[in-house]
Amino acid sequence: MDAHYINEVLNGNTNAFSYFIRTYQNKAYGVAISIVKDEENAKDVVQDSFITAYSSLASFRNDAKFSTWFYRIVVNTALQSIKRKKRKNEVLGDYAITDNQKTACNNAIGLLEKQDLKKLIKGVFEKIPAKEALVLQLYYIDDQNITEIEEITAFTKANVKVLLHRGRTNFYKVLIKQKRKEFF
Structure with missing residues (x-):
């Protein structure tokens, strides 16, 4: 199904990209929020990821699943966002869990x-x-x-x-x- 829409977009039907947004936006948001820890920042990451995916769609190789390729973009965008904001994670104390x-x-x-x-x-x-x-x-x-x-x-x-x-x-x-x- 993804391949059909990829071909549509590459052949000039920009509206076909909405399929990817509808299909992947929720999981992309879940991936982004797990990394950046902020709702607004996660939304920005997802939006930037879709823009990157759209502009890079011609470089997508069909040897992988589109979702894997796209989530990789989300991860990279989120990690770049963290670097820009220089977030520090809370350090947890060491204790055993029974x-x-x-x-x-x-x-x-x-x-x-x-x-x-x-x-x-x-x-x-x-x-x-x-x-x-x-x-x-x-x-x-x-x-x-x-x-x-x-x-x-x-x-x-x-x-x-x-x-x-x-x-x-x-x-x-x-x-x-x-x-x-x-x-x-």
């Missing part, structure tokens, strides 16, 4: 309404390092596999796995820290 605490967090998450869950996840993503939030977003929310995450982020397979592990650990740390009074 299996019982992980189970308690999982049980509590299961009880949350979908909207509350989205707000909770967004809040946690704001407090963990951008690369970890990105990999968690792509893996758990956008259903990308490790190979696709490698292609999107240009991280090595080992790095993706490490970021997933660290991201999970830091996600639990922040979650426990935020919800300790409510859950325990």
